[in-house]
Every structure is written in structure tokens, then in C-alpha cells.
Amino acid sequence: MTRSGRFVVALWLLGLAAFALVAWRGQFTTDMSAFLPQRPSDTQRLLVEQLREGSLSRLVLIGIEGADAPTRARLSKALAARLAASGLFTGVQNGDATELARDRDLLFNNRYLLSPAVNAGRFTVAGLREAIGESIDMLASPAGMMIKNLLPRDPTGEMMELIGAFAGQQGPASRDGVWASQDGKRALLMAQTVARGSDTDGQGEAVARVRAEFTAVADDSGAQLRVSGAPVFSLEARATIRSEVERLAIISAIGIITVLLLAYRSFTALTLGLLPVLSGALAGVAAVILGFGSIHGITIGFGATLIGESVDYSIYYFVQSRQGYDGEWRARFWPTIRLGVLTSLCGFASLLFSGFPGLAQLGLFSMSGLVVAALITRFVLPQLRPARFVIRDTTNLGRAVAPAIGKLGRRRWVIAVLAVAAVGVLVAHQDRLWNTRLSELSPMSPELLALDASLRADLGNSDQGYLAVVNAPTREAALLAAERVATRLQSLVDTGAIGSFESPSRFLPSQPTQQARRAALPERTDLAKRLQAALAELPLRADKLQGFLDDVEVAKGQPSLDAEALRGTSLGVAVDAMLQQRSTGWVALLPLHTNAAGSVDAAAVRAALASEPGALFLDLGEESTRLYAEYLDEAIWLSLAGFVAITLLLAGALRSGRRLLRVLTPLVLAVLLVMAALALVGERLTLLHLVGLLLAVAVGSNYALFFDDDNAAGDPRTLASLLVANATTVIGFGALATSTVPVLHAIGITVGPGAVLALILSAMLAGRKEVF
Amino acid sequence: MKTGQWLGVLPWLTFLALPAWAGEWNIDALMQGLAKHEGGRARFVETKTIALLDKPVVSSGELNYVPPNRLEKRTTRPRQELMVLDGDQLRLERGKQVFSIRLSDQPEALAFVDSLRGTLAGDKAALEKNYKLTLSGTPDRWMLDLLPDDQRIAAYVLRITFGGSHGRVEWIRYLQADGDSAVMTIEPLDDR
Numbered sequence: 001m002t003r004s005g006r007f008v009v010a011l012w013l014l015g016l017a018a019f020a021l022v023a024w025r026g027q028f029t030t031d032m033s034a035f036l037p038q039r040p041s042d043t044q045r046l047l048v049e050q051l052r053e054g055s056l057s058r059l060v061l062i063g064i065e066g067a068d069a070p071t072r073a074r075l076s077k078a079l080a081a082r083l084a085a086s087g088l089f090t091g092v093q094n095g096d097a098t099e100l101a102r103d104r105d106l107l108f109n110n111r112y113l114l115s116p117a118v119n120a121g122r123f124t125v126a127g128l129r130e131a132i133g134e135s136i137d138m139l140a141s142p143a144g145m146m147i148k149n150l151l152p153r154d155p156t157g158e159m160m161e162l163i164g165a166f167a168g169q170q171g172p173a174s175r176d177g178v179w180a181s182q183d184g185k186r187a188l189l190m191a192q193t194v195a196r197g198s199d200t201d202g203q204g205e206a207v208a209r210v211r212a213e214f215t216a217v218a219d220d221s222g223a224q225l226r227v228s229g230a231p232v233f234s235l236e237a238r239a240t241i242r243s244e245v246e247r248l249a250i251i252s253a254i255g256i257i258t259v260l261l262l263a264y265r266s267f268t269a270l271t272l273g274l275l276p277v278l279s280g281a282l283a284g285v286a287a288v289i290l291g292f293g294s295i296h297g298i299t300i301g302f303g304a305t306l307i308g309e310s311v312d313y314s315i316y317y318f319v320q321s322r323q324g325y326d327g328e329w330r331a332r333f334w335p336t337i338r339l340g341v342l343t344s345l346c347g348f349a350s351l352l353f354s355g356f357p358g359l360a361q362l363g364l365f366s367m368s369g370l371v372v373a374a375l376i377t378r379f380v381l382p383q384l385r386p387a388r389f390v391i392r393d394t395t396n397l398g399r400a401v402a403p404a405i406g407k408l409g410r411r412r413w414v415i416a417v418l419a420v421a422a423v424g425v426l427v428a429h430q431d432r433l434w435n436t437r438l439s440e441l442s443p444m445s446p447e448l449l450a451l452d453a454s455l456r457a458d459l460g461n462s463d464q465g466y467l468a469v470v471n472a473p474t475r476e477a478a479l480l481a482a483e484r485v486a487t488r489l490q491s492l493v494d495t496g497a498i499g500s501f502e503s504p505s506r507f508l509p510s511q512p513t514q515q516a517r518r519a520a521l522p523e524r525t526d527l528a529k530r531l532q533a534a535l536a537e538l539p540l541r542a543d544k545l546q547g548f549l550d551d552v553e554v555a556k557g558q559p560s561l562d563a564e565a566l567r568g569t570s571l572g573v574a575v576d577a578m579l580q581q582r583s584t585g586w587v588a589l590l591p592l593h594t595n596a597a598g599s600v601d602a603a604a605v606r607a608a609l610a611s612e613p614g615a616l617f618l619d620l621g622e623e624s625t626r627l628y629a630e631y632l633d634e635a636i637w638l639s640l641a642g643f644v645a646i647t648l649l650l651a652g653a654l655r656s657g658r659r660l661l662r663v664l665t666p667l668v669l670a671v672l673l674v675m676a677a678l679a680l681v682g683e684r685l686t687l688l689h690l691v692g693l694l695l696a697v698a699v700g701s702n703y704a705l706f707f708d709d710d711n712a713a714g715d716p717r718t719l720a721s722l723l724v725a726n727a728t729t730v731i732g733f734g735a736l737a738t739s740t741v742p743v744l745h746a747i748g749i750t751v752g753p754g755a756v757l758a759l760i761l762s763a764m765l766a767g768r769k770e771v772f
Numbered sequence: 773m774k775t776g777q778w779l780g781v782l783p784w785l786t787f788l789a790l791p792a793w794a795g796e797w798n799i800d801a802l803m804q805g806l807a808k809h810e811g812g813r814a815r816f817v818e819t820k821t822i823a824l825l826d827k828p829v830v831s832s833g834e835l836n837y838v839p840p841n842r843l844e845k846r847t848t849r850p851r852q853e854l855m856v857l858d859g860d861q862l863r864l865e866r867g868k869q870v871f872s873i874r875l876s877d878q879p880e881a882l883a884f885v886d887s888l889r890g891t892l893a894g895d896k897a898a899l900e901k902n903y904k905l906t907l908s909g910t911p912d913r914w915m916l917d918l919l920p921d922d923q924r925i926a927a928y929v930l931r932i933t934f935g936g937s938h939g940r941v942e943w944i945r946y947l948q949a950d951g952d953s954a955v956m957t958i959e960p961l962d963d964r
Contacts, residue, residue: 137850139822140831143864143871145928148952151824160869174877184876494868539826 005383012380015372016279019286026289029200029296043616046469047623054589055577056230057197058090060210061455062189063181063226064218071221072187073176078217079210083191086213088206091573094189095172095179103569107162108154110565112555114509115158118517122156123527128534131156136538153547155540172459181458186226188458192573193231200238203231228452236448241297241741248735248744255731256311263724264318265392272384273314280310280373287368288361298743299361306366308732308751309344309699310373312725313337316702317377319394319721326382333718334378336705339653341374343646343705344698350642351691356631362691397723398716405719405763412764419669422676433675434632435684445740465620466592466600468501468609471585475563478579478586479510485590485615488608497601499593504578507571514560521556524549628687635690642694646701654708663704666761667697674754688743692750699729699751700758707766722759729755799896799907802914805939807894811837816845818956835958840893857885883925887918891934891941903932912937 050056062079064072080094093099112118121127135157138144143160150159172179172188179188191210195202207227214225260270284306288295316337321329348370351363426433468485472478486503493500505513522530528549531542566572578589592600602619609615651660671693678685703726706718733755736748817832833847847853854865862885864871875882883902890899899905902925903918918932930949936942946954 134851136825136829138866139825140818140820140829140850141847141853141864141866142845142855143866144820148822148824173874539829540824541826544824 008379009383012279012376016282019279019282022286022289023282026285027294028300029294043618043623044627046467046616046618047620047627049582050467050589050618050620052197053580054197055192055580057234058193058195058203058231059229060089060191060193060207060227060231061229061452061459062191062210063228063451063455063458064187064189064214065185065224065226067221067223069175069180069184069187072180072223073178075214075217075221075223076178076187076189079214080189082213082217083189083210086209088194088209089191090194090576091570092189092191093179093570093573094187095174095177097177099570103571106566106569106571108150108159110555110558110561111154111158111162112521112552113514113517113558113561114507115161115517117156117158117161118520120520123520123522123530125530125533128156128530129538132534132540133538135160136540152544153551155545155548179459181454186458188455190459192577195231197230197234200234204235207231207235226451226455228448228455233448233452236445238297240445244739244741244744245297245300248739251735252308252732255735256728259724259727259731260311260315263315263392263394263397263720266390268386268389269318269391272381273311273318275384276314276373276376276381277306277310279376280369280371281306283372284365284369288365291364292357292361295365296358296361298358298741299365306369306373308729308755309695310370311728311732312699312702313341313374313377314381315725315728316721317381318391319724320715320717326385330378336709337374337377337702339650340702340705341370342649342653343701344370346645346649347639347642347694347698350638350645351635351694353638354631355634356687359631359635359687359691366695394720394724395716398719401723402716402719405766408760408764409766415669415761415764418673422669422672425676425679426672429679433679433685435686466498466594466605467618467620468590468592468605468615469618470588470590470612470615472588472614473585475579475581475586476510478588479505479508480512481612481615482579482588482590483510483513485588485609485612488612489590489592489605492601492604492608495604496595497604499595499600501590501592502574502578503590504575504588507566508561508563508575508579511560518556518558518560521552523556524553527552632687632690635687639690639694643697646697650701659708662765663701663708663762666704666758666765667700669761670696670700670754670757673757674750677753678749683749686742686746688746689750692747693754695747696751696754696758699755700762703755703759704762707762726755726759797911799905799916801911802907802916803894803896805894805911806891806941807939809837809839809892809894809939811839813961815959815961816956818954820952820954822952823950834961837892840895841889843889843892857889880924880928883920883922884929887932888944891916891918894939909935 076094080092083092132155175184193206320333348363348366351359354360470481482503482505489501492498605617733748733752736744739745814835819828821828832849836844843857845855856863906917909915916934920926931947933945943957
């Protein structure tokens with residue numbers, strides 16, 4: 001090895017060590033952060049915040065099946081008690097009667113601070129007469145059963161005001177005193193983790209605790225546990241992505257090693273050939289961690305795909321260069337490979353500009369990986385190549401397939417037919433080509449999604465997609481804003497624009513509101529006098545209402561309700577979910593429920609919120625669809641920009657319109673054919689299919705360039721190297737196509753066939769010159 | 773013949789009439805008669821006597837029964853109110869407020885509702901699940917007493933009595949555990 005050679009190798013080893021250090025200390029994520037836009041709008045930021053940190057992201061849905069109903073109820077209570085004591089949950093609810101009684105007591109004891117009907121007019125003679133008269137009328141109704149016992153202490157019906165305000169929404173069904181599914185065959189619980197949605201480890205601990213405690217209480221009762229909810233989803237996503245990444249890496253590694261061994265018949269060549277790949281992958285991981293702070297699991301999964309392209313470089317080198325003729329290879333083949341690498345870089349560079357961090361990570365990963373792999377092939381491999389290095393002569397392979405390619409070349413009319421057919425199919429399917437739903441990228445199994453849907457339906461928890469959101473610097477300001485918004489929303493309920501809504505201020509009114517209500521309560525002697533007058537024409541005597549006088553007197557001296565007073569009750573859990581602290585201040589979330597027609601009038605809600613500064617209407621489903629659609633639109637434009645950049649690069653390098661056309665045509669055709677085939681089998685294209693197509697162009701450009709190069713195209717060695725390279729690409733991406741993770745599947749299903757088509761089409765269009 | 777003589781004949785007439793039903797008049801016969809009822813609309817007046825109040829509260833309105841599972845009670849006085857009992861759902865609309873409960877969640881409420889539903893539909897088996905039945909009177913003027921077996925139900929209602937003529941219920945009386953009571957009289961509205 002020469003001195004400069006030793007220097008190059010030392011530089012490489014140093015670089016590897018640095019990359020490994022960065023990769024080792026870097027953070028591996030699988031959460032929703034990949035979907036956080038870099039320049040979000042207010043509603044997008046809210047959406048992602050809700051997905052990452054919102055109460056839904058912390059909600060574990062638990063079902064207990066099997067055994068009999070009393071057993072399930074017993075297990076539900078035991079599990080709830082253990083989980084509540086674990087400290088891992090802010091609240092555990094199972095509809096237990098004692099828990100409901102505690103909520104009820106809290107409401108009743110604070111009714112004069114909580115009831116929206118309490119104001120100065122309520123306790124005048126006329127106000128009392130009307131309110132008490134109404135309560136008496138209510139005794140005539142079947143609902144009278146509910147209030148008869150309360151009436152002596154609550155003759156003005158404040159408790160009905162409180163209960164009535166949320167009695168319209170039906171909670172879960174109940175069996176043997178705990179929540180159950182409609183058919184009664186499953187007991188239900190909800191638990192809110194302390195760990196935030198972005199803390200997958202913390203949520204993992206909480207979910208594991210649910211399983212462990214259940215196993216402990218269930219013993220041999222025969223009951224089974226079903227768990228779902230966002231925390232389970234993120235765990236499942238992480239587990240799926242991890243196992244898929246491992247599985248795919250192993251499958252493609254075995255496949256590619258087999259092909260390389262068959263081609264080289266040399267372990268030395270194999271080992272050397274994998275060096276650029278591994279160096280490239282390591283460099284890609286390190287670059288992403290340095291650029292983004294952490295690397296997403298899916299990006300690593302994509303690393304398996306990068307092997308597919310970067311291994312090609314060493315294949316070209318080994319198969320094309322002859323012993324002792326490195327200089328010849330550098331002169332004859334390297335420029336073509338270099339142009340191929342640059343072409344790929346142009347394609348992937350477009351991804352760097354994506355607002356979708358997942359795509360930007362892929363772009364950076366691929367670019368740094370490819371550059372490093374190519375550089376290692378060019379500068380390090382020749383240094384490491386042993387003096388007596390022999391690989392199997394592959395020229396026979398090249399000669400064997402040459403006639404077939406020659407025949408294909410004479411059937412170029414087929415290409416025109418295919419092109420027309422592909423365009424026809426794409427035009428016919430243009431409305432159904434793209435999938436615009438974000439959920440299509442979710443790696444969840446259909447079983448888990450079905451379980452989740454059924455648990456949510458049982459819990460009456462299915463339409464949490466609409467929110468009115470207000471921001472404020474302090475908790476108090478947020479509550480005040482929520483109260484103002486609630487007043488406007490109430491008028492929407494009255495007109496039927498929305499069905500109902502919830503507000504944190506319902507259980508935790510702002511301090512001024514509580515003070516105003518307290519001030520509206522008269523002194524005992526005053527109240528007694530007014531009561532006497534108010535009851536004159538009513539069939540109720542004041543001496544039966546001493547409890548009322550007592551309670552009002554107590555309420556007048558009662559301290560205001562605060563978050564601390566609600567702690568441990570389900571009202572507290574509800575307030576926590578609706579009133580959250582952020583780095584920027586406080587945010588109040590007011591969930592809106594659909595009206596009788598099953599909808600929420602978005603325009604009316606926006607209009608109602610317009611006068612409240614900073615208030616927003618958020619339709620989670622629509623917003624996530626729109627966010628994804630924006631990503632998709634952007635990715636389409638970026639891909640086109642990437643394609644233009646590739647065209648300009650090739651035009652500059654080839655300096656011939658004819659040659660440019662000859663290189664680009666197979667690539668464009670391969671993309672069209674893959675898209676048309678996917679459209680025909682009904683697979684809708686997502687963002688990741690698009691990335692796959694870009695990658696197919698990147699890989700295919702190497703083939704097209706070799707066939708364009710008159711020196712190389714006539715050479716059986718070149719042909720053999722292309723065949724081996726193509727085989728490894730197909731293996732790498734074929735493995736991806738089998739993945740259950742939609743993101744990986746999408747890339748595999750586009751690049752695998754795309755690369756094969758690019759090779760065949762390039763060969764067919766290789767020009768009139770005789771190939772051999 | 774003088775009136776007094778006619779009166780003397782009456783017991784005999786009754787006696788003569790007896791064989792026509794004496795062997796058959798029992799709860800089963802009553803239930804058969806009730807089950808034949810085709811439903812329809814009726815006016816009701818309900819009087820509740822409540823210890824807390826100096827005088828009873830009276831409400832009135834219309835009932836609409838669609839056998840075997842749907843019963844609407846539309847109260848017009850003293851306030852508009854609609855109660856709909858449909859299968860497992862009990863819904864109460866009062867002004868802007870809507871209350872809705874699932875009866876299967878509330879065994880006590882279910883037993884209570886089943887007393888009404890079972891009687892209107894003539895479903896003896898359903899009634900006997902929760903109540904001891906006692907029949908008295910004649911087909912013309914019968915009275916069916918329901919005494920709850922279950923302590924949980926008895927904690928709310930001590931006794932429910934239905935009165936009527938043949939296949940028609942004319943009044944219902946509830947006696948609650950706290951001594952309050954309610955009587956509802958029902959008068960069919962002929963709208964056919």
C-alpha cells in the first residue's frame with residue numbers, strides 16, 4: 001500500500017469511528033414526531049400536540065372478557081384499585097358506584113359555586129318562586145324520583161342544572177355496578193397514564209403494569225384482558241417497526257450475500273464489497289442524528305433499502321475492473337458511476353426540502369449514505385484489494401444474456417405500446433391514484449384497530465374529533481376564555497349547530513365567576529324572609545326547607561373550588577384532560593359533540609369563535625387528512641423538481657439531446673409502468689410510493705447510463721455487473737415489499753419492479769448499435 | 773215490577789252469569805285479555821301525593837302505547853314533557869334537557885318499568901320475575917296487585933296496583949316506600 005493509500009484507509013477508519021460514536025449516542029424514535037411539520041400552522045401545531053401530548057395520547061382503554069359478569073365486575077374493581085395505587089396513572093375510571101357517589105357529593109356540596117343558574121336574580125322573591133315552582137312541577141314528572149330527596153336542601157334545583165348539562169351524552173353501559181359493553185359481555189375501564197404521549201418508554205411501563213396487575217388479580221378466573229388506546233398503539237408501532245427492521249435486514253442480507261457469493265465465488269470480495277454499504281449506512285444514521293437530533297425507526301428501516309443501491313457500486317467495481325487495471329476502471333467506468341451517484345443525489349436532495357421531517361430524514365440519510373458508499377468504493381476499496389485477488393470470471397454470464405437483450409432491442413415497438421397503455425390506465429384512474437389518508441401510513445394491525453374501535457364505541461368515546469381550543473398565559477385566563485367561549489357554544493347547542501360540548505369551566509369555574517356566584521347568595525335572614533314570600537302561593541312550607549338555609553349559609557363562607565379540590569375524582573381527570581399546561585402557557589380544550597344529524601357545523605363554530613382572540617376550531621380528522629394532503633402535494637412537487645434537476649444534470653453531462661432522451665426514456669417509462677400496475681391492482685399511492693419511485697429513478701439511472709455509454713454497453717463484464725447489481729436491488733426491495741409496515745411496503749413495491757423495468761427498458765433502448 | 777223486586781233478581785243474574793267465567797277468571801285469563809289489546813292513545817291524569825307538599829301535584833297528558841315495547845307519555849300540564857320508553861332506552865325530554873338511561877344499567881328502574889310493560893302486554897312470566905301477583909274483582913272491574921320480591925325494588929316501591937275492565941287498564945297506583953303515592957287514571961282516546 002502506498003503512503004497516500006495508508007492515509008486514505010486511516011481517514012476512512014477514523015470516519016467510521018466517528019460515525020459509530022454519533023450513532024451509538026443518538027436517539028431512536030418511533031413516535032409521531034416524524035409527522036410534526038417543521039413550519040406548522042396554528043391548527044397543525046395543535047393537531048400534532050394533541051396526537052403527542054393530548055389526553056387521548058395518554059388514554060389506555062381496557063376491556064375484561066370471559067368468565068361471568070360478577071367476576072368481571074370484581075376484577076374491574078380490583079384492577080382499578082391497583083392501577084390507581086400504582087402512581088403510573090393520573091386517573092382510573094370504571095364506572096364504580098362509589099366513585100360516582102364521590103363525584104356526586106363533590107357536585108352537590110359545591111352546587112352554588114358550580115351552577116350556571118346562580119346569579120343575583122335567582123335568590124330574589126320572584127326568582128325563588130320560579131325556581132322552586134319548577135322543582136315542584138318536576139315532582140310530577142318521572143324525573144321527580146331523582147330530586148324528591150334533594151328538594152328540601154336544593155329547592156331551586158341547582159343539582160339538576162349541573163346534571164342536566166351533561167345528561168344528554170350517554171356514558172358507557174353498566175353491569176353489576178361497573179362499566180360494560182352494550183351487550184354486557186365485557187367490563188370496561190379507562191386509565192390515563194402519567195407518561196406523556198411522546199414518552200413511549202413511560203407508557204410502556206404503564207401498559208405493562210396494566211397487564212401485570214390484571215394477571216395478579218385475574219388468577220385462574222378464566223377472564224382475559226384486552227388493552228388498546230394510543231399508548232398501546234405507539235408501543236405496537238415501535239415493536240412492529242423494530243422487528244420488521246430486523247427481519248428485513250436479515251432477509252436482504254442473506255439474499256444479497258448469496259447472490260454476491262454466487263457471482264464472486266470469493267469471501268474476500270464479499271467482505272470488501274459490503275464495506276461501502278456498511279460505511280454508508282453508518283454515515284447515514286450519523287448524519288440524520290446530527291441533522292435532526294434523533295433518527296426515526298422508519299428511516300433505519302429504509303437503511304435496508306440503501307444497501308440495495310450502494311452495494312451496486314462495489315459490484316460494478318469488482319466485476320468491471322480487471323486485476324491490475326484499476327486505472328482502466330477509473331477511466332472507463334468511474335465517470336459513469338459518478339454521474340449515476342450525482343443523479344441519485346439530485347433525486348434525494350429534493351426530499352431534504354420537505355416539510356415532513358420523515359421525508360427530510362430519508363433524504364439526508366440516502367444522500368450521505370450514497371456519497372460515502374461511492375467514495376469508499378472509489379478510494380478505499382482499491383487500497384484494500386489484495387494483490388492476489390481473483391473473482392469468478394463473469395463474462396460468460398454477460399455473453400449468455402446478450403442475445404436475449406438483442407432480441408428485446410428488436411421489439412422496441414412493445415415499449416411504445418406499453419407507454420400508451422400505462423398513460424391510458426393512469427388517466428383512467430387519475431381520481432383514485434393517491435391515497436390522502438394519513439392513517440394509511442399507520443403500521444397498526446387491522447385486529448388492533450378493530451379492537452380499538454369496539455372499545456371506543458363501548459365507552460361512548462367515538463366522536464372526540466372536534467375541539468374548540470383557547471390559549472391563554474395563565475390557568476385562570478384560560479378558564480375565563482373557556483367561559484366566554486362556552487357562552488357562545490351554548491347558543492350553538494340551542495340552534496342545533498352542535499349537539500353538546502364540554503368545558504373545563506363546568507367543573508372548575510374561574511375565580512371571578514365563583515366569586516360572583518358566592519356574592520349572589522343572600523344572608524340567612526334575608527333568604528328566610530324572601531323564601532317566606534316566595535312560598536306564599538306554593539304548596540310547600542318554609543319550615544321544610546331549613547336544610548336549604550343551612551346549605552346556602554355554608555356555601556357563602558365556602559372557599560372557592562380549585563384544581564386541588566377536584567384531585568382524585570373523575571371530574572378532576574376530566575378537567576386535567578381539558579385544561580393543559582404548555583411551554584407557551586395554558587390551553588383549554590372544549591370537546592364538541594355532534595348534533596342529532598351526526599355532524600358539527602364547522603362554519604357556525606368558527607363564526608362563534610371569531611370574536612375570541614386566539615380561539616380555534618379543530619377538526620382532528622379533517623386536519624390530519626389535510627396535513628397529510630399538504631405533505632403529499634409538496635412531495636409531488638419536490639419529486640418533480642428532483643426530476644428536473646436530474647434532467648439538467650444529465651443534459652449537462654451528456655451534452656446530447658439524443659443521449660439524454662435515451663437515458664431518461666427508460667426511467668420515465670419504468671415509473672409510469674409501476675404506477676399503472678399499482679393502479680390496476682387497486683393499490684393507492686401514498687407519499688412513500690412517491691419516494692420509492694424517486695429511488696427507482698436513482699437506481700435505474702445507473703443502468704441507463706451504462707447502456708448509454710458505448711464503451712461499457714458493448715462489454716459483457718458491464719452487462720454481468722448490471723445483472724448482479726439488479727439482482728441485489730430486487731432482493732433488498734423485494735424484502736421490503738413483504739413488510740406489514742405500510743411505509744416500507746410502499747417503497748419495496750415500487751423500487752423492486754421499477755429497477756427491473758429500468759434495466760430491461762434501458763437494454764431495449766440501448767441504441768441501434770449491435771450489443772456484441 | 774218494582775225496583776226492589778229487580779234488585780232481588782240481581783244476585784241470581786250474577787249467579788247465572790257466573791259459569792260463563794267462574795272457571796276461567798284468573799291471572800292467565802286477564803293476561804290473555806291484556807295481550808289482545810292493540811295499543812293506541814289514551815288520556816291520563818296522574819295525582820301524586822307527596823308528604824313534603826301541602827297538596828297533591830296533578831299532571832295530565834297523553835299516553836301512546838305501541839305493543840309490546842314502546843310507550844310514550846306526553847305530559848302537557850303542568851309542563852311540557854315527553855317520556856319515551858323504547859326497548860332498553862328510557863328517554864325524558866324536558867325543555868332543553870334530555871335525560872336518557874339504559875334500563876339494563878339500572879336493575880331497579882328496569883323492574884319498575886317491567887311492571888308497567890308486563891301488565892300492558894299481558895306478559896305474566898315477565899311480571900312474575902320480580903313480583904308476587906294477586907288478582908281480585910271481576911272481569912268487569914278487576915284489580916291486580918304487584919308486590920316486589922326483591923328488597924332493592926321494595927326500597928323504592930312497596931306495591932303497584934293496576935285496575936281495569938277486561939283487556940283494558942284504567943288506573944295504576946304506586947305506593948312508594950316513603951309513604952308517598954301516585955295514582956294515574958287512563959281513558960282511551962278513540963281515534964280510529
